[in-house]
Structure formats: C-alpha cells, structure tokens
Amino acid sequence: MDLPVQQFRTKAEQGFLDAFAKVEKELPGNDWAAGLRRKAIQAFGSLGLPHRRIEAWKYTDLRTRLTDAFPPLLGGHVSKNALAELLGKPVAKLPAYRVVIVGGSLQPELSDLAALRAEGVEVLSLAEALEGPLSWVKDHLGKINPQSDDAVIALNLALMSGGIALKLGKGATLDKPVHLIHVADNREPASSFTRHVIVVEEGASLDLLESYASLGSAASLGSTVTEALVSDNAALNHVKLQVEHPDTTHLSAWLIGLKRDARYNGFQFSTGAGLTRNQINAGFDGEGSAVNISGAFLMRNKQHCDTTLLVEHRVPHCSSRELFKVVLDDEARGIFQGKIIVSPNAQKTDGKQMAGALLLSESAEFDSKPELEIFADDVVCGHGSTSGQIDEDLLFYLESRGIPADEARALLIQAFVGEAVELIESEGLRNVLNRAAADWLGVKLDETTIAS
Amino acid sequence: MLEIKNLHVDVDNREILKGLDLKLPAGEVHAIMGPNGSGKSTLAYVLAGKEGYEVKAGSITWNGEDLLAMDASERAVAGVFLAFQYPMEIPGVATMTFLRTAVNAVRKARGEPELSTPDFLRLVRDKAASLKIDAEMLRRPLNVGFSGGEKKRNEILQMALLEPSLCVLDETDSGLDIDAVRVVAEGVNALRSQKRAMLVITHYQRLLDYIVPDRVHVLSDGRIARSGGPELALELERSGYAEFGGAAA
Numbered sequence: 156m157d158l159p160v161q162q163f164r165t166k167a168e169q170g171f172l173d174a175f176a177k178v179e180k181e182l183p184g185n186d187w188a189a190g191l192r193r194k195a196i197q198a199f200g201s202l203g204l205p206h207r208r209i210e211a212w213k214y215t216d217l218r219t220r221l222t223d224a225f226p227p228l229l230g231g232h233v234s235k236n237a238l239a240e241l242l243g244k245p246v247a248k249l250p251a252y253r254v255v256i257v258g259g260s261l262q263p264e265l266s267d268l269a270a271l272r273a274e275g276v277e278v279l280s281l282a283e284a285l286e287g288p289l290s291w292v293k294d295h296l297g298k299i300n301p302q303s304d305d306a307v308i309a310l311n312l313a314l315m316s317g318g319i320a321l322k323l324g325k326g327a328t329l330d331k332p333v334h335l336i337h338v339a340d341n342r343e344p345a346s347s348f349t350r351h352v353i354v355v356e357e358g359a360s361l362d363l364l365e366s367y368a369s370l371g372s373a374a375s376l377g378s379t380v381t382e383a384l385v386s387d388n389a390a391l392n393h394v395k396l397q398v399e400h401p402d403t404t405h406l407s408a409w410l411i412g413l414k415r416d417a418r419y420n421g422f423q424f425s426t427g428a429g430l431t432r433n434q435i436n437a438g439f440d441g442e443g444s445a446v447n448i449s450g451a452f453l454m455r456n457k458q459h460c461d462t463t464l465l466v467e468h469r470v471p472h473c474s475s476r477e478l479f480k481v482v483l484d485d486e487a488r489g490i491f492q493g494k495i496i497v498s499p500n501a502q503k504t505d506g507k508q509m510a511g512a513l514l515l516s517e518s519a520e521f522d523s524k525p526e527l528e529i530f531a532d533d534v535v536c537g538h539g540s541t542s543g544q545i546d547e548d549l550l551f552y553l554e555s556r557g558i559p560a561d562e563a564r565a566l567l568i569q570a571f572v573g574e575a576v577e578l579i580e581s582e583g584l585r586n587v588l589n590r591a592a593a594d595w596l597g598v599k600l601d602e603t604t605i606a607s
Numbered sequence: 608m609l610e611i612k613n614l615h616v617d618v619d620n621r622e623i624l625k626g627l628d629l630k631l632p633a634g635e636v637h638a639i640m641g642p643n644g645s646g647k648s649t650l651a652y653v654l655a656g657k658e659g660y661e662v663k664a665g666s667i668t669w670n671g672e673d674l675l676a677m678d679a680s681e682r683a684v685a686g687v688f689l690a691f692q693y694p695m696e697i698p699g700v701a702t703m704t705f706l707r708t709a710v711n712a713v714r715k716a717r718g719e720p721e722l723s724t725p726d727f728l729r730l731v732r733d734k735a736a737s738l739k740i741d742a743e744m745l746r747r748p749l750n751v752g753f754s755g756g757e758k759k760r761n762e763i764l765q766m767a768l769l770e771p772s773l774c775v776l777d778e779t780d781s782g783l784d785i786d787a788v789r790v791v792a793e794g795v796n797a798l799r800s801q802k803r804a805m806l807v808i809t810h811y812q813r814l815l816d817y818i819v820p821d822r823v824h825v826l827s828d829g830r831i832a833r834s835g836g837p838e839l840a841l842e843l844e845r846s847g848y849a850e851f852g853g854a855a856a
Contacts, residue, residue, distance in 0.1 A: 547658065552695040553705075555655045556765060557683035557713035566708065570699030570748075577699070 170224025184285030195312035202306035214490040215461040231258015231340030251334035258340025259317040259347030281318035299382035300412040300438040315350040322354040332362035341375035353383040360390040369400040385417040397425040408434040415441030423450035431460040439473040451480040454487035461490040468501040477508035480575040483519035494526040504534040512542035565596040614665035625829030636805040641826035642848035651777040655689035684716040688771030690762040692778040697749040734767040756787035763794035780814035792817030812844035827851035
C-alpha cells in the first residue's frame with residue numbers, strides 16, 4: 156500500500172530557502188551567475204537536506220543534525236591580531252602562494268593573486284569570475300564531475316560568495332604550492348559558502364593546499380566545494396588540513412575530473428569540527444589516468460567525521476588507490492564510505508581501497524562501508540577495513556625501552572596515522588601534518604595528566 | 608645482584624613458573640637453558656614487566672629494589688633491559704626517532720640531561736658502527752623489513768645506548784646464521800662489565816661458545832633443576848634435555 160508522502164521542510168531547509176531569497180541580490184555575479192544560482196536553489200528545494208535513507212548520507216543525517224540555517228555571511232573579516240595568530244602557525248608559514256578566505260570572502264590584500272598572475276597563472280576571485288565570466292570559467296564552474304543529486308553541493312552553488320577561479324596553463328609548473336587558507340569568521344552564528352574552480356591544463360602540474368581554521372567559537376556552518384579538472388598528462392597534488400572549533404559544522408566536497416594520462420593525489424587530514432563531512436568525488440574521463448586518495452582523521456569527545464569517497468571508472472585502463480587512517484577517542488564517531496563504480500566499458504580497471512581505525516575508547520564508533528559496483532569483467536578491485544585497539548605487544552616493546560606508557564601510546568598513534576601521511580610527497584607538508592597529529596595527541600596527554 | 612625467590616607465575620591461569628630461585632651477582636653472566644615450554648621466555652617477560660604474567664608468589668629484587676612494584680618503563684629506568692626473541696616491527700616509527708625517544712626518556716627519568724641532536728647522532732653512529740649497522744638501516748621504520756640478524760643487532764644497539772645494568776637476552780641467537788651470531792655476541796661481550804649482570808636465555812649451547820657464561824642453570828618445569836659451570840652447557844649439548852623432561856626439539 157502506498158501512503159501519500161507529504162513533503163514538508165525542516166526549519167533549516169526553509170531557513171536556507173528564505174536566506175537565499177533575502178541575500179540573492181547581494182550575491183556577486185551577473186545574470187549568468189544569477190541563473191546558475193536560481194537553478195541550484197530550486198534543486199536544493201526539491202531535494203531537501205540529505206538524510207539517512209540516502210545511501211551516501213546513511214551515517215550523517217543532515218536533516219536531523221542541521222537544526223538551524225545560520226545567516227549567510229557576506230563580507231566576513233577577522234581582526235589583524237587574530238589573523239596574525241593564525242598566520243603564525245606552521246601551516247601558514249609554509250612557502251606558498253597564499254589565498255586568504257575569511258568567512259567565505261576572499262581577502263585580496265592578504266592574498267598573492269598578483270604574484271600568481273606574474274607567474275602567468277590566470278586567477279580571479281570568485282566574485283570577479285562571476286561578474287564577466289571568461290569562457291573557461293563558464294565551461295567549468297558547476298560542471299566538473301558534477302553531482303546533480305547532491306543537495307549540499309547545490310546549496311553551495313546557490314549561495315557561493317568567496318573562493319577563486321584558477322587556471323594553470325599548458326605545461327606550466329609553479330615553484331611553490333598554492334595555499335587556500337580558510338578562516339571561519341564565527342564571532343557569531345553564521346554560514347559561509349566557498350567555491351573554488353581549478354583547471355590544470357595539458358601537461359601542467361599544480362600543488363594545491365587547503366587549510367581550515369576557526370578563530371571564533373560561535374556555532375557556524377562552512378560549506379566548501381572545490382572543483383578541479385586535471386587535463387591530459389597533467390598532475391594535481393591536493394592536500395587539506397582541517398583543524399576547526401568543535402562547534403563548527405564543516406561540509407566539504409572535492410569534485411575531481413580526470414582526462415587522459417592524468418594524475419591526481421588527494422590527501423585530507425582532519426581533527427574536526429564538531430560535524431565534518433569530507434566528500435571526494437573523482438571521475439575518470441580519459442584512459443591511462445590514476446588517482447591516489449588518502450587521509451587521516453583524529454576525533455574525540457562527541458565529534459563526528461564522515462569521509463565519503465566515490466570513484467567512477469567510466470573509461471578503461473585507469474587505477475585508483477585509497478588509504479584512510481582513523482583514530483577515535485571518547486564518544487567520537489568516524490565514518491568511511493568508499494565506493495568504486497566500474498562502468499561496463501571500463502576494462503582493465505585497477506581499484507583498491509583500505510581503511511583502518513584505531514579505537515581508543517569503548518564508546519567510540521567506526522562505521523566502514525566499502526562498496527564496489529563493477530559492471531566490467533576484466534578488472535582488479537579490492538577493499539579492506541580494519542578496526543582495533545592499540546597493540547599491547549607493541550606498547551610493551553616501547554615501554555620496555557623506558558618510554559612511559561602515555562608517550563608510547565602517543566608514538567604508536569602517530570605511527571598509525573603516519574602510514575598515511577608518508578604518502579605525501581612534500582616533506583614540508585608531511586612535517587606540518589605530523590605536527591598537527593602531535594598537537595592533537597599533546598592535548599590528550601595533558602588531559603590524562605590532569606585526570607590522574 | 609638479581610635475586611629471585613620462590614617465583615610462581617601464571618599465564619592464562621596456567622602455572623608456568625613453579626618456585627624459581629636464582630641469584631645473579633653484578634659482573635657475572637649466567638645462562639638459562641632448558642627445553643621448550645620450561646618457562647624460559649616467561650622468566651624473561653616477568654623480569655621486564657609484561658602484563659598478563661601474574662605473579663602468584665615470590666619476589667624479584669634488583670640491587671635491593673623490588674622490580675615487581677614497577678611498571679615496564681620504570682624497570683628500564685632502573686636498569687633492566689630485555690633483548691627480545693622476536694623484536695617488534697613498528698611501521699611509521701623511524702628507528703632513529705624510537706632510539707632517541709627511548710634514550711632521552713631513560714636519561715630524563717634518571718635525572719640526567721637529555722642529549723642534544725649532534726651528541727645523540729654521534730653516540731648512535733659510534734655504537735652502530737661496531738655492530739655493523741649502517742645509516743640506511745637506521746632511517747628505516749623500526750625493524751620493518753629487517754632481516755633476523757638486523758633485528759637482533761638492533762636489539763644490542765638499544766642495549767648499548769640505554770646502558771642497562773641488568774641485561775636479559777631471550778633466545779638472541781634464534782634464527783641467526785653463524786656470522787650473525789658472532790657479530791651479536793661481540794656486541795654483547797663489549798658490554799660485559801663489573802657493574803653489569805647478564806642473563807642469557809638460550810635453547811642451544813652454540814651462543815655460549817661466543818658469550819661464555821660464569822654459570823649455567825637448567826630450567827625445567829618452572830624451576831631451576833640444576834646449576835653448574837660452563838661445562839654444563841656442553842654436557843646438555845651432548846645428552847639433550849631428556850633427563851629434564853624435555854622432548855627432542
């Protein structure tokens with residue numbers, strides 16, 4: 156018996172629709188951009204926030220968890236002191252072309268756009284890119300490996316205010332990575348919507364770093380979408396470091412498209428946000444390409460972190476590798492969903508994924524859901540998932556060398572996470588991430604000392 | 608002086624050591640031999656403080672200090688060192704990081720200043736060279752991809768760096784070819800001193816050709832069944848452990 160389904164909107168869903176109506180006129184962009192936004196908000200309106208009956212959101216029911224639509228922030232800023240504190244951190248000190256985005260607004264005076272242009276890179280703020288769009292922006296914005304049934308990505312497109320559009324020309328490389336520094340302006344409850352469009356042209360190679368930090372402590376929502384196209388024979392090394400306030404909600408999607416003989420290495424390191432959704436969607440549209448997606452997240456208290464990957468092998472002769480390391484303490488919840496789809500014609504596909512979790516408390520929970528949808532008959536695909544506690548034999552080995560139990564435990568957790576971090580090529584970046592892991596563990600050690 | 612009195616130890620509710628008595632003065636090297644299952648490794652782990660080894664009765668003191676009251680890291684600080692029969696592989700921990708963490712943890716706990724990076728590197732290089740451990744090996748993750756001989760040499764390197772006063776070597780010769788045994792034994796012999804006591808646990812007599820003990824004890828069914836001079840090891844090599852209830856290995 157079919158019951159009539161009554162459509163109703165949650166407070167947050169209605170809130171976002173109302174917010175869009177209210178700020179639509181203030182959002183950057185010409186008629187073309189306004190058209191994109193209106194289509195996107197319509198899509199969001201009919202999809203609604205994702206909930207647990209949508210398989211890709213099974214463990215992160217945004218309909219229940221997002222109770223408020225915080226007002227979208229246009230023109231966020233932070234104090235000079237606060238920013239100086241942030242930029243004093245090791246991650247911000249890495250040699251890079253910096254692009255600073257505060258509360259979803261690009262800060263031109265803090266960003267190295269001119270230096271990038273001097274290197275021959277085409278780069279615009281998203282606001283500029285939406286005003287009089289260049290053909291390459293028009294061709295790619297909202298079109299790189301689009302996930303048309305994803306309401307969060309649609310909402311981001313409707314409300315996007317900050318970000319960059321960047322194109323690295325044929326055969327080009329840069330002497331330093333491009334570093335997108337995202338600062339949540341959460342002095343009061345607000346939401347921000349950031350979108351980046353990255354095009355790496357034929358034979359070019361780009362190192363892209365995204366970092367996320369919060370300086371305030373009010374509840375806030377940050378939504379970021381990075382679209383990146385890796386053209387024939389091009390390479391993109393893409394790393395994310397997310398260390399945010401526990402009252403923050405972080406919704407992120409990387410939409411990656413690969414042409415022929417392209418290389419994509421993605422890495423995500425996270426210690427939260429309170430609620431984190433890190434989504435990576437990579438799609439092969441050219442033969443002979445490879446993606447490596449790896450990462451680590453460490454969560455405690457009631458933090459929730461959901462990493463969801465979708466790799467679509469649409470053409471033959473491509474390979475994908477995924478490795479994630481998860482550390483969960485207290486009542487934290489970690490989710491790893493890795494889906495590999497192999498189309499009927501995508502013969503000779505080679506896909507492997509692995510997720511491992513270390514549970515430091517009996518109340519922590521790890522949900523791992525690998526999914527293989529294989530429609531071709533000549534492929535190699537595999538997945539694995541482990542979860543367990545710290546190995547007591549290893550712990551004893553370290554303790555027997557005079558290393559106190561707490562320190563030994565921290566060393567083993569670092570080692571566990573390190574297996575993923577080692578996959579990053581840049582030593583400078585590896586050091587920053589290892590230090591972020593140590594910071595996380597350091598806090599833990601202090602707490603233990605206080606408790607005992 | 609290591610003094611073990613009437614030691615009873617259970618593992619998984621099974622009695623393994625059944626009233627073991629042993630005296631090992633500083634400056635001496637004693638060998639513990641015995642058939643499989645006689646409790647040799649249990650004795651090594653109990654000395655080092657591994658969890659899951661339940662001491663039901665008896666005492667262990669080292670230079671008058673009650674070892675059983677200390678956890679594993681405290682025993683290391685007090686001078687106890689166990690060279691493992693099967694050293695652990697720890698991917699993700701660089702050997703150098705591990706060595707430095709251990710050396711400085713022990714120095715700190717003993718009230719000595721931590722070593723600076725150059726001082727530490729010099730110390731490791733010197734000790735490593737005599738054990739034929741090269742820089743490349745030290746750059747690898749701890750024991751990962753090490754051959755049996757490399758692992759055991761790495762154990763002796765740790766022993767040399769931590770400067771323990773009581774060394775317990777658990778089947779250090781197992782899985783080694785004769786050249787590797789020689790290198791390891793030379794490393795151990797270099798550490799013999801008047802202040803240091805060594806307990807060499809081994810199933811075979813071979814290692815004792817290179818590390819010549821002052822005394823040999825035969826462990827059988829959880830107790831010391833017989834003690835003697837180095838000649839006892841040779842006798843066992845000829846006659847086997849049959850008279851001590853051991854099956855042929």
